[in-house]
Amino acid sequence: MDRSPEPSRIAQKSSSSSPTVQESPFFNYASNLSPIKSSKGAVQYAQRSMDTTLPIPPPVFTSPRMDLQRGNSLLGRDEKFESGFNVYKQGDTLTNVVRIPSFEKEIQSDTHSGSVDEYLTEPMGLEDSMNSADIGFTATKETITKVVSLDGNTENQAITLTDQAAENLPSGSVDWRDNKKVKENFPEFMSEKDESDINEDLLSGALNCEQHATQGSTLHHHGIRRHLQFEAALAYEETTSYNGNNLCSLTHDNANVRSPASLTNLKSLVSFQYETEASSNQQAVNLFQSIPQQFSSYPFELLTSTQNCGNRVMSNPKPRGIGLHLNSIGISDVYASERLNNDQPGSQAITETSSTSHSTDHVNPLGHPLHLALIEQKTTPCDGSMYASQDTDKVEELNQLSPKRRRKRSTYMVEGCKRCNCKRSKCLKLYCECFAAGVYCVDSCACENCYNKPEFEDTVLDTRQQIESRNPLAFAPKVVKHADSPVNVTEEGNWSTPTSARHKRGCNCKKSKCLKKYCECYQAKVGCSDGCRCEGCQNSFGIKAVAETIYKRAEKWDSFTNEKMDALKSGNADQVSRTWEPLVDITNITPLPHPSSGAWTPSSSSTRDNSKVSGAQLYPGSRFQSSAPSSFHWNCSPDSLIEQLCENKTSHSLSSNNSFYDLIDDDTPQMLKENSTPNRAVKASSPNQKRDSPPQFPSQGLTSDSPRGLRGGRRFILQSMPSFPPLTPYTKYKDRYNLD
DNA sequence: GAGTTTGAAACT
C-alpha cells in the first residue's frame, strides 16, 4: 500500500509559480527550501523565508551563490515581497536576501559591481535596473517596512522598531553617491572619517550593533545603521572589486569585539566574500583564516560539504540550537582537525577547497549565536553525487593526507558520493536521503519513480510542507552541536571537542548497540545522549554505555550497601562481608560518574532509567565526566565506611582526605540524620536531575549551608578526582580527553 | 548481487 500522496495531485495543489509565505511554527531552515534553477541551470533548493520570530534571532544568511547571475537586474521592491521566499527567482535571476538579526530584515543583495565604498556612495549602483538614481535611504525604509509586514509574529515589534527608526531618518531620500550629503544625514554612520574608513565602519558597526540592540532608545537608530551596513556588506559581497586586505584588517581591528551574533555576522560577511571570491582571491582565504584565530573562543565550524554534486545543492541555515548537519559532520571534523593540528587552521583546507569551488552555498550560523557554520558546497563535477561529506571515514582519511594528496582525494570523495536507491517512496519521503537532505535526486540515483526532481518542483515543495506540518524539524540537521555544553565551556578550556555534537532526536537502536551505521548517532559520529532510547548502547562516540555501567554498578553497590546495613543492624556483618567479598573492589571503583548530578544515585527506582542521562553530562570530556564522583575511591573498606556512616559521623577516617564527611556534614546533614544509610546519603548529594548550569567548583568553604546536595557532590567530586578508578569505559575517555 | 537485518519514518 502506498501511503504517499499522489505527486500529481500534490502538484495540482501548488500549481502556482508564486510560492506563498509558509509560516512555520519553528525555525525553518532546511525545510524552507524550494527548488530554484539558477541562471546556470543548477538546481537546488533555495532558501525560503525564515520565520524566526525571536527578538534577536540568529542571523541567517541565505544562499550567496556562485551561480548568481551577475548583472544589473533587480527585482522591484514590490516584486520582491510578493514571495515568502528569501531567495527569489525572477526569470533566471536569483536574488539573495539576508535576514538581519534583531530586525528581521531581509536585504536584497543584487548582482552588481562596486566595492563597499562604491556601494555606500552609490548605494544602489543599480540605476539601470531600478531606473532611479536616487533610491537611497527611502528605498531602504520601504524595504524594512515591507519585510516586517511579512514577519508574522514579530510584526508588531519590528514595525515599531521600523517606525522608530523611521523617525530618525532624515526626510526625503539621500543620494548615497553624495558623500557630503550622506555624512550630513548620517553623521554617526559616516562619521568624519575618511572614506577609506568606511569599510571599517561597516564591520565594526556590524560587530557593535548587536551590543546596541538592547539599548533602548538607541536601538532603532543602530538598527537602521546595521541594516545599512549589512545591505552594504551584501552588496560588498556581491561585488568583484574588493579589498581583501582591508576587510582582513578589520577583522583584526575588531577582534576584541565579542558579540557572538556580530561575530557571526562578520564571519558571514567574510564567508560571503569567500564564497564568491574564493577561487580567485586568496585574500578571502586569508581572511577566513584569521577569524578562527581571532575568535578562537568561539566554536566555529567550517562545514564543508560536497553535496553540490551535479548541480544539486542544499544548505541549511541552522537555527539556534541546531548545529551540524548530519551531512556535514565529517567535514566539520576536518576543520576541527585542521585547527588543532595546524597553526594555520583551515587555511589549507580552505585554500584547497576553494581551488575547486565554483559555487558555495550560504553561511549558516549554527543556531547558537556563537556558532557559525560555513558550508562550502563543492561543485566539482560529480554527476550528481552527493553526501561525500557524510562519509566521514573518507574525510578523516583525507585529513591525514598531505595537502597535495588531499586535494586529489577530495575529488575522489566527491566522485564517490552516494545516491539514493528508493523504490517505493518516490523520493518524496524522508526515507530518501536526497529528499531528506533537501536536494534533488540526480540521474545517477538508482531510485525508481522519482519525483524528487526539478520538474516536480511543486510536488517536492508541497510534500516537504506536508512533512513539515507533521514535524517542523523534519528537515532540520540531525546532529546538534551543543556549543554551550559543558564540554565546551570548561574552565580548563581544553575539553572542547567536536563530539559535543549530539543527534537531535537521539537514536532508538535495539540490536545494533549503536555500533553500526544503523544507528544515526553512530553514523554521524556523535555519542548517544539522553535523547536516545537505545538499548545496550555501546556507541564509541558517546558514552551512554557509561550510564548503563553506572547503573549496573550503582545497583550492585546499592544491593551491597543495603544488605550490609541490614547485616549491621542484625549483627551479621561478617557474614555479609564474606558474601560481598567479590564486590570489595566496588569501594574503589564504585560508581562511575552519575551522569545527571555529579553524584551517583544507586538503584533507586528513579535511576532505573538513568541510562537516559544528560548526554552532555555523560559526555566524554564533559566536565561532569571528570568531575563526577566516579572516583569515590574510598580507601576504606565497605565495612568501615558503613560503620562510620552509621555510627560515628565524626570519624574522618574515610579516606586520605575528609571530603566525604565534609560533604555529609555540610550538604546532606539532614539526610544522614534522618537516614543513616549511605545509600540515601549519596542520594542526597546527587539529585537526579539535569544540571543546567556549569558546575561550581568548590572554592567556597566547606561550610556551605546550601541545602542542595549537588554542591556537596561536586566538592566531593573534586577532591576525589585524582583517584579515578580504572574502569574501562572511563579510562577510554580519560585517555581520549586527557582527563586527570 | 541477493537476501537479511535494522531502525527511522510513516501510519493507525
Next chain:
DNA sequence: CAGTTTCAAACTC
C-alpha cells in the same frame, strides 16, 4: 502516544 507497517540503508553471505 504507543504500536504497527513501510521503507531504504546497512549489513551479511
